[in-house]
Amino acid sequence: AQSVAQPEDQVNVAEGNPLTVKCTYSVSGNPYLFWYVQYPNRGLQFLLKYITGDNLVKGSYGFEAEFNKSQTSFHLKKPSALVSDSALYFCAVRASSAGNNRKLIWGLGTSLAVNP
Amino acid sequence: DTGVSQNPRHKITKRGQNVTFRCDPISEHNRLYWYRQTLGQGPEFLTYFQNEAQLEKSRLLSDRFSAERPKGSFSTLEIQRTEQGDSAMYLCASSLVSAGPQETQYFGPGTRLLVL
Numbered sequence: 001a002q003s004v005a006q007p008e009d010q011v012n013v014a015e016g017n018p019l020t021v022k023c024t025y026s027v028s029g030n031p032y033l034f035w036y037v038q039y040p041n042r043g044l045q046f047l048l049k050y051i052t053g054d055n056l057v058k059g060s061y062g063f064e065a066e067f068n069k070s071q072t073s074f075h076l077k078k079p080s081a082l083v084s085d086s087a088l089y090f091c092a093v094r095a096s097s098a099g100n101n102r103k104l105i106w107g108l109g110t111s112l113a114v115n116p
Numbered sequence: 117d118t119g120v121s122q123n124p125r126h127k128i129t130k131r132g133q134n135v136t137f138r139c140d141p142i143s144e145h146n147r148l149y150w151y152r153q154t155l156g157q158g159p160e161f162l163t164y165f166q167n168e169a170q171l172e173k174s175r176l177l178s179d180r181f182s183a184e185r186p187k188g189s190f191s192t193l194e195i196q197r198t199e200q201g202d203s204a205m206y207l208c209a210s211s212l213v214s215a216g217p218q219e220t221q222y223f224g225p226g227t228r229l230l231v232l
Contacts, residue, residue, distance in 0.1 A: 032218050043120075043207055043223040044159070051218045090158055096217050102147070103172075104221065106158035 002027045004093050006107035013081045014115050021076040021110045023091030030096040033074040034104065035065055038088040047089075050074060061085070081114045088112075118142060120224035122208050128230045129198055136194045137227045141210030148191050149221060150183055151207040159207055165191060166213055198231045205229075 003026045013019045025031055032051055036044040048059025055067045065076045076089060088111050092104040121140045129135050141148050146167050151159035162181065163173045167188040180198075185191040195202055205228050209221040 034220070036223070041226075041228065043122075043225045044209075046220055046222060049218070049220060092158075094217060102211070102213075102217065102219055103161055103164070104159075108156070108158050 002093065002095060002105045004091050004105050004107040006089075006091055006110045008110050009108075010111045010113065012113045012115060015083050016080050019078050019081040019085070019112065019114070021089045021091075021112060023074045023076065023107060024072050025074065025091070025093045025105075026072060027093055027095040027105075031074075032094045032096060033065070033067065034092040034094075035059065035063070035074075035076050036090045036092065037061075038090065038109075040087075044090060047076070083114050083116050086112055086114045120208055120210050120222055122206075122224040122227050124227060125225060126228050126230075128232065130232050131200060132197055134194065134196045135198060135229065136192055137206055137208075137229075138190060138192050139208030139210075139224060140190045141208070142222060143189075145210035145212050145222075146188065147211045147213050147219070147221075148185055149209040149211070150191070150193050151209065153205045153207055153226070154203075162193075195229075198229075200231045203229055203231045 005024045034049045035047040038044045048057050050057050050067045058064045088109045090109045091107040123138045149164040150162040153159050163183050165185040180196045183193045205226045207226045208224045211219045211221045
């Protein structure tokens with residue numbers, strides 16, 4: 001069965017410090033991996049995705065994510081956190097073998113708090 | 117603004133009433149998804165359309181829920197005889213099916229429903 005795990009409910013980091021939000025996945029076949037961010041009472045905003053190729057993917061707002069096939073992980077990173085990065089972050093996966101069924105499998109989310 | 121739009125943004129209703137939400141996708145997108153999200157959870161898939169065809173409906177969706185996309189553009193989600201358990205954020209997303217399995221879903225701001 002396909003699944004996504006975000007092992008940390010909450011991550012706290014000081015402004016200016018690097019941040020990491022973790023995601024591991026389980027799919028049959030090759031994965032397509034996505035990160036979204038959700039601000040309070042708002043919809044989800046697409047940050048970045050991994051399809052194939054370079055394991056380091058760069059996205060919006062200075063975020064990047066590293067795909068690690070052996071560890072089945074896709075951790076979200078940012079070199080220097082901003083207070084405005086405080087939000088809820090969701091990881092999602094779709095198998096490349098999904099065919100016409102393009103549903104995303106979602107993690108439960110990680111709340112990021114960046115302290116001034 | 118050419119993003120996904122949803123109306124209304126907020127809806128308060130009494131138990132037993134019917135409610136209808138509207139989603140306008142990004143104009144060239146032919147796929148449209150509906151999700152439900154409760155506090156502390158990731159998006160829960162409800163249903164999706166390709167053009168005007170409803171291709172899949174979640175087993176979690178009771179008969180009180182119905183969705184339409186009559187002309188392959190905007191979509192409506194109706195909940196009949198609302199219950200307090202229906203209180204949630206209802207999210208709409210759209211995508212381009214020609215992108216293949218790597219398609220990216222773009223979300224609207226959501227409609228927050230409160231059933232009293």
